[in-house]
Amino acid sequence: MSAVGVAHEHGHEQEHAHGAHGHHQQSFMQKYVFSTDHKMIGMQFLFTTLLMLMVGGALALGVRWQLAFPWTNMPIFGPLFANAGGQISPEFYTMLFTMHATVMIFLVVIPVLAGAFGNFLIPLMIGADDMAFPVLNMLSYWFMIPAIACFGMSFVYGGAAAGWTSYPLLSELRVAAPSSGPAQTYWLLGVTFVGVSSMMGSVNYMTTIINMRAPGMTLFRMPLTIWGMFITAILQAFALPVLTAAGFMLLFDRFAFGGWLEGIHTVFFTPAGIVVNNAAPTVGGGQPLLWQHLFWFYSHPAVYIMLLPAMGMTSDMLACMCRKPIFGYKPMVYSMSAIAGLGFIVWGHHMFTSGMNPALGMTFMVSTVMIALPSAVKVFNWIGTIWGGRLQFNTVTLHCIAFVSMFIVGGLSGIFMAAVPVDIYIHDTYIIVAHFHYVVFGTTMFGVFGAIQFWFPKMFGRKMNESVGKWHFLLTYIGFNGAFFPMHMLGIAGFPRRYADPYIHPYLEHLLPLNQFITISAMIMGFAQFLLLGNFVISIFNGQKAGRNPWNANGLEWSAPSPPGHGNFDIPPVCYRGPYEYSNPNRADQDFWMQTDPNRGPKKPAEVVAHGHT
């Protein structure tokens, strides 16, 4: 069904359901722009994040270009430097990696998981007709727009360039870096808006999941996607306020209004007597390390925010594709909870070399090393899920397997960093870059790509093209591994992060060819995403039509129409079993058993119906 068809269906349902209103169809603005329908909001998030993915990717390719062909005319960005002979300037490079990370983390990965899929799936999977707070939900999307606008404004001033970690004093003193003027202020405002948006979402999700589950849907009958979203929402609720507070502290440290307000500002992070760029010495009494503690207190749970929903979704997809229950459902739930809980007490592992008290280093080492345990348990359980299953290699399956495979790499490489003495050597080198790209891109984003293709039929009533999807997977996988695996070696060789021209250092000169290989792979991977985008857009209009349950999956969402109308379910769902009853021997006639299927025993073949409810 095309988008226009949805509108028609919307208005139609509304007339039926709200007869007392006598209300007419919603306006274009109400239906598509300022919609309070969680599905529309989810799609708004999805479209926005896919666009931001390309922006972040372009910035990354700029970084890679400079590392492969230093100081040569960079495509697209080079002509901006007419007065520098087409060479980018070193501060431009610092902006590239800063904004790449900022856009990817705050405008792509977190919104696509929580905003796009959280929004779309939560009510559908738990059997609710919408979120607990639809207007708050709408606001959570619309707060992303000022965030994007703020980051855009920062580009007007050259773009924030103090790293996405934005450590003071570099980010705090206007004279310390070209970007530390208005660009940094806008960056901080953008992060604040993203934080507000996430908080709104998190409150909504927690309330919805706790309160609005369909009858029969106990907590331990929820699909792991919902568990992932739920635990993520809790993480966000507890961690975000710290980041917002830190952001405001930094903003107030940076204030310097003119006139009689000149020089009135806080000094949370500013020690006294520092002279930068021949400016007046700072007045202070603050501590730069405080920012690191506050920032990482949020940003470490943030990486689990960027992981847990994808883990949940992959579990669901994998179980469906293998036609088997998830191996160890409760251990999976407990592992996710353990990851989240432990995630709050490991933030110091980003600060081992920072100069904080070494005793803290020891405590953080233990907690960080232990966080590998629940992750390992999950990996074993995924492998256990595939074990003994019946698998077909469609794009969804491929993405899920890649998820698990690359999570193994990413997770294992994390153990090096958890080991404090080893971290002394590898901190701020490319092995860190390799690790987090494996977990955020190789794991989460592959999960997201799989999820897009898995739930696309539910969103648009059509399936995405399989062969294009497979080519996209192949190119992305090969490009990704070609780009990021060699970075482990770079890190072991001591290749530092954030260097515009590493080759002036004698011990790094020989690494240029390897960097060129990485850049070429990254370009392949980057351009392959156009396949996904093209597939996505074209399939909305031309994809093969799909029914309610094209994958023969068990979740409540598959009992709703594709796409679901206003109110989601034409018949209010009741949940009779867990979400992973695939190939249950009590159900001999089919290899899945929907949660909403009231039938409790074997069915005669003639009475099998296409959808789960009567």
Add this chain to the structure above:
Amino acid sequence: MSARVWRLLVMVLASALAGCSEDASQMRFAQNANIAKPVHRKARAVVEKTLEEHFGTPLDSVAWLKLPVNYGKAEGKVKSVDGRSLTVDFTQETSDLQSLNSPELNHAGLLFTSGANQGKSFLLAGYDASDKSFELLTTLESTPAEGDQFVVAGQNLRHGRKLYARHCQHCHGINGDGDGPTAKYLNPRPRDYRLGIFKFTSTNKDTKVSRDDLKRILSQGIPGTYMPAFVPMLKDNELTMVIEYVRWLAMRGELEVQLLKDLKNDYAADRAKKEAQETKASTSDIEKQIAKQLEEYVANPTEGLSAFVENVTGDMVSAWESAEMTDTVIMPPVPRVPDTPESRERGKSLFVKTDGGKCINCHGPTGRGNGFQTEDFQKNDATGGFYAKRGLHDSWGEPIKPRDLTRGIYRGGRRPIDIYRRISQGIKGTPMPPVAATVTPEQIWDLVNYVLSVPFDSASPKPAKSNSVAGQPSEQGNAN
């Protein structure tokens, strides 16, 4: 769909990779906007043409042999010719044979100074040291005879340019105008070479900076500024090449500035308009007149452009050459007076004297850099009026503060001889005056002793101090 998608992918990739190398169209010298603005555009075009003729473009530089720049010159005579291969003998005394090993020899120019090809330059592919032969990129128009003289030059300059582009350009700009992309964020701004003035020299006040001085600045950096120490980043021979390139840029800049200044008088930007108003003739007629006058000026062999260029470069060449002479280097005639409290007292009393050197007028009575001159309006010699902002300005028109001696940061070097030279000859391009004429060398040493003691003198107020943080002292008195 897939075939089309593939083709599109390839096209996008290909276009993305276009412009892989340095883009010639963007890497070019720009004119000095401030000085060029009042000059008529046709006159500016003449200046540009002249500069391009003598200096070329950044990617295609011309080694103007008249200038005292070490281009990596090798000269000699042709021995035999074989197609594109030229076997030669070198004039050992005037040839830098080492430079022939440079990879920059590829595309360097070989100029014939005698014979059938006299005055013509050909591009080189390479040099074979085993049989002393050059490989040319193109065939020669006329076959050179045995004994024809040639000069090869430019490979050092090209190498220097590459190093400059990598390490220096983003601050100092393609022209050496101190206005690269990073420059506007730096305090103080990077040096603009085009006045030919460098501040921290060992030479006397009337002499330019020497190669040794430039090498020192590159090796030590300028503490308290964003000019870092480039050793060990640059090897010794790389330092040499960068220095040559910087000197070349400075000379180019000087010529540009002089040409524009000279032409400004007769060919002002608004001349056409003004004359049109006065004489009631049409602007286009006057423009034609201007064009004709310029043509005549350019063509005039004895009093026109070429003569002017001749004069200016003649002065420039002797100025730069004399900087390399040992007699222009300031060496204190007496060793340093022992650094005793008495010496420091003498120095201090010289420092605070209100006649003579007038140190306290700028540096303040305690050396904090807060003398009354920092509040006065300074005369602007260029315009005849005063600077708009209070305080002191340098020759580049930028505000400049006198050094705060209590901080112990000495931009030109902290050795006693460095301070001696600053006091004796002043600092070129700044209001810091030379005092050699009015004090004896011993007195200068007393001043040196005093200045070096200021950061440690408990009597003078210290720079901003604060409560220590977490028990750690935070005073930034590291005198560096």
Add this chain to the structure above:
Amino acid sequence: MRKFWCAFFVFSPIVAIIYSIISSMVPSLGWWFPGASVTELGQRIDNLFYLILYIITAVFIGTQVAMGYVLWRASRSKDERSWFSHGSHSLEVIWSVVPSVILLFLALYQMDVWALFRVQAYFPKEAREAPVAEVTARQFEWRIRYPAPGKKLQLKPQSDDLYDVNDLHVPINRPVMIQLRSEDVQHSFFLPHLRVKQDAVPGQIIPIWFKAERQGIFDLTCAELCGWGHYKMRAQLTAEREAEYEAYLKKLQADQNYDGHATPSAVAKKDE
């Protein structure tokens, strides 16, 4: 297609392992550590690295083989239905307990190396009592202040202190300590060959100790984003024999007192 995809997912870990083996076994490629550690403590770091590497390689191979196996079986399953299993309690226990033990062991095993590096009480006494230099990181170079030969480094600069930039000299074969400061923003003192790294925090003075076991010139780079010139902070550590080290300091002193005449004139020892 099944064979292709199963092979594909097994192939990439194999490539990864081969690539890693080549990188570690062929030092001339330069895709591994920049040579053996110059310090003994750094060698212990390398040993820890290898220990972790062996453990995770075993886990990696194990899980990827298991993955490949289950993929293969699942993709060519002749059965009508999958094995209906919600999990196995005993397996869960095994694969929770065994990794915990290994991980806890790893965590606790490394504590003493960390303490040796960082806890001042564990620093060798001779290093702690007589720091050889104060290294101040600034945008974008390393400024070094040595005490005059025969004197101890003071917190406040002394009039006879010696200064250099971007070239830190230390004697070999004895533990030395430097005091790390920052003049402006955060930097990080990184000696890759010695496996030393410590952030320089403005407003703090942080001691770092190490003992170079052999002489040479080793890279010193910055490892914390400090602005546009972060990559430009190329410096070096010159580890040399005691005699050469002292000669260097004497030469520095002579240069620093240079007044244009061959012998530096006597400098009166008047401090405040």
